[in-house]
Amino acid sequence: MPKASDHTKSPLVKMLLIGNSGAGKTGALAPLVAAGYKIKILDFDNGLDALFALVRQIDPKLLDNIEYESFRDRIKMSQQGPSVVGAPRAYVSALKALEKWPVDDSSPDEWGQDTILVIDSLTNAGLAAFRWAQGMNPTAKEQRQWFFQAQNVIQDLIANVTDESFRTNVIVISHIELVDTAMGLKGYVSAIGKALGPKLPRFFNTMVLSETTGSGKNVRRKLKTLPTAMIDVKTGAPGKVADEYDVVDGGLAKLFEDLKAS
Numbered sequence: 001m002p003k004a005s006d007h008t009k010s011p012l013v014k015m016l017l018i019g020n021s022g023a024g025k026t027g028a029l030a031p032l033v034a035a036g037y038k039i040k041i042l043d044f045d046n047g048l049d050a051l052f053a054l055v056r057q058i059d060p061k062l063l064d065n066i067e068y069e070s071f072r073d074r075i076k077m078s079q080q081g082p083s084v085v086g087a088p089r090a091y092v093s094a095l096k097a098l099e100k101w102p103v104d105d106s107s108p109d110e111w112g113q114d115t116i117l118v119i120d121s122l123t124n125a126g127l128a129a130f131r132w133a134q135g136m137n138p139t140a141k142e143q144r145q146w147f148f149q150a151q152n153v154i155q156d157l158i159a160n161v162t163d164e165s166f167r168t169n170v171i172v173i174s175h176i177e178l179v180d181t182a183m184g185l186k187g188y189v190s191a192i193g194k195a196l197g198p199k200l201p202r203f204f205n206t207m208v209l210s211e212t213t214g215s216g217k218n219v220r221r222k223l224k225t226l227p228t229a230m231i232d233v234k235t236g237a238p239g240k241v242a243d244e245y246d247v248v249d250g251g252l253a254k255l256f257e258d259l260k261a262s
Helices: 027-034 049-058 060-065 090-099 122-136 143-162 251-261
Strands: 014-019 038-043 066-070 112-120 168-174 176-181 184-189 206-213 220-224 244-246
Touching: 014 184, 027 038, 027 049, 027 060, 027 112, 027 251, 038 090, 049 060, 049 066, 060 066, 090 122, 090 143, 112 143, 122 143, 122 168, 143 168, 220 251, 244 251
Parallel strands: 014 168, 014 206, 038 066, 038 112, 112 168
Antiparallel strands: 176 184, 206 220, 220 244
């Protein structure tokens, strides 16, 4: 039986980064590019403009260190409501990219310590998985079947990229879903349905909250590593990281450095 004294800490960071829309989650990646990391993004949100603008301000040449593949099903509106044009392919296409990166046919699970895989966002990845489940079983009598299947494949995705055999840094970005519980209003990871959100943090050693205070020119965005009354967060290096990091002042890069040094 292994002893704790024999344990070797992984040099890789596997992080769940959560926050409300506009809290600076995607833009927080810019300092990581400046710190020398290569960023490769599974983009489900089509919301990378702010990141590109911030990196361009630092050094336009650094934009070459960002690669992204976008995955969104085309939706049309009809009298019956919104529907996917053709077969829903966004989710399975993303899975194929995790096997072989389209840009260079490399294996994401072998990118190593200088590269970060980003899933942005888990919220829309869950929606893509739900549409895939609908497409696989369009005659299901209950929507619960679609939710159940989508939740299973999202959980499998997270289990895969957070496993030790996936030898690449990972940041999974998610919005927050507020749920009324017996303990009051709590914020959970927004994936697909209400049952999955509370389960996903167990796959990560580090879960960080991106939070905005103030407004206008006085707005401040912070990365929080301590739990709040509504949202539970954690790190793989308690006592070794700061309570909060300023997003604008290179916060995510500093947090990565502290996590790796611990």
